[in-house]
Amino acid sequence: MVVAVVPAGGRGVRLGAECPKALVPLGGRPMLRLTVDSLIESGEIDQVVVAVPAAERDAVTAWLPAAVEVVAGGAERIDSVRAALGAVESAEYVLVHDAARALTPPALIARIVAELRNGSDAVVPVLPLVDTVKAVDPLGRVVGTPDRARLRAVQTPQGFRAELLRRAYAADVGDAVVTDDAGLVERLGVPVHTVDGDPLAFKITTPLDLRLAQALVAG
Numbered sequence: 001m002v003v004a005v006v007p008a009g010g011r012g013v014r015l016g017a018e019c020p021k022a023l024v025p026l027g028g029r030p031m032l033r034l035t036v037d038s039l040i041e042s043g044e045i046d047q048v049v050v051a052v053p054a055a056e057r058d059a060v061t062a063w064l065p066a067a068v069e070v071v072a073g074g075a076e077r078i079d080s081v082r083a084a085l086g087a088v089e090s091a092e093y094v095l096v097h098d099a100a101r102a103l104t105p106p107a108l109i110a111r112i113v114a115e116l117r118n119g120s121d122a123v124v125p126v127l128p129l130v131d132t133v134k135a136v137d138p139l140g141r142v143v144g145t146p147d148r149a150r151l152r153a154v155q156t157p158q159g160f161r162a163e164l165l166r167r168a169y170a171a172d173v174g175d176a177v178v179t180d181d182a183g184l185v186e187r188l189g190v191p192v193h194t195v196d197g198d199p200l201a202f203k204i205t206t207p208l209d210l211r212l213a214q215a216l217v218a219g
């Protein structure tokens with residue numbers, strides 16, 4: 001059983017839309033609907049659980065396929081994923097996938113599941129960086145230039161053996177800044193594998209991203 005957990009509970013402050021970001025229309029469908037549809041189209045997902053802003057729960061339930069479970073999200077992404085995970089009853093594998101990556105090709109979703117079935121406990125899609133990256137101090141002064149060849153930009157869906165992800169979410173992370181699910185698993189010392197990501201799985205974060213997504217959907 002493969003379950004997809006979709007954090008869709010963010011406000012989308014950087015996008016600056018009038019409604020929560022996951023509800024912003026893209027080619028006539030809410031972003032979240034495109035994301036759920038591509039998970040289903042992959043043919044690899046048995047159940048989908050989405051976490052949305054609490055006030056939107058009933059409205060979203062009405063326009064998502066009946067089989068999709070909708071729960072109230074939390075203050076941070078990690079809280080929304082935790083809430084959705086709490087609604088997953090039984091699963092061998094769990095994929096965590098941002099609603100904001102609405103143009104993710106179903107083939108990428110299938111690639112993550114294939115790597116899990118191949119024996120990896122945790123797998124993330126990655127892309128090489130196109131920019132040079134600098135480390136800076138609190139005053140904005142450059143303190144280092146990491147070797148770009150060893151760095152990758154990480155996308156979603158991120159796939160995990162369900163028991164491992166639950167253990168990672170149960171662990172105490174203290175004040176650590178954890179921005180993705182694999183980051184929690186890494187803290188347990190479990191290897192995280194990578195597969196090729198896809199540029200179309202970009203995260204719609206800013207107004208420019210939305211314009212790009214609209215142009216791509218319009219064809």
Ligand SMILES: Nc1ccn([C@@H]2O[C@H](COP(=O)(O)OP(=O)(O)OP(=O)(O)O)[C@@H](O)[C@H]2O)c(=O)n1
Binds near residue numbers: 006013051076099101
């Ligand atoms: N409390 C939150 C915050 C984020 N997310 C989800 O996590 C994914 C990645 O987050 P991001 O794209 O940064 O969305 P926002 O947090 O909404 O964006 P911003 O930081 O601009 O407000 C999104 O699908 C978003 O809905 C969530 O479920 N619950």
Ligand SMILES: C[C@](O)(CO)[C@H](O)COP(=O)(O)O
Binds near residue numbers: 180203
């Ligand atoms: C999970 C993620 O999409 C991987 O790139 C990313 O870390 C989410 O970060 P955000 O700050 O919540 O957008």
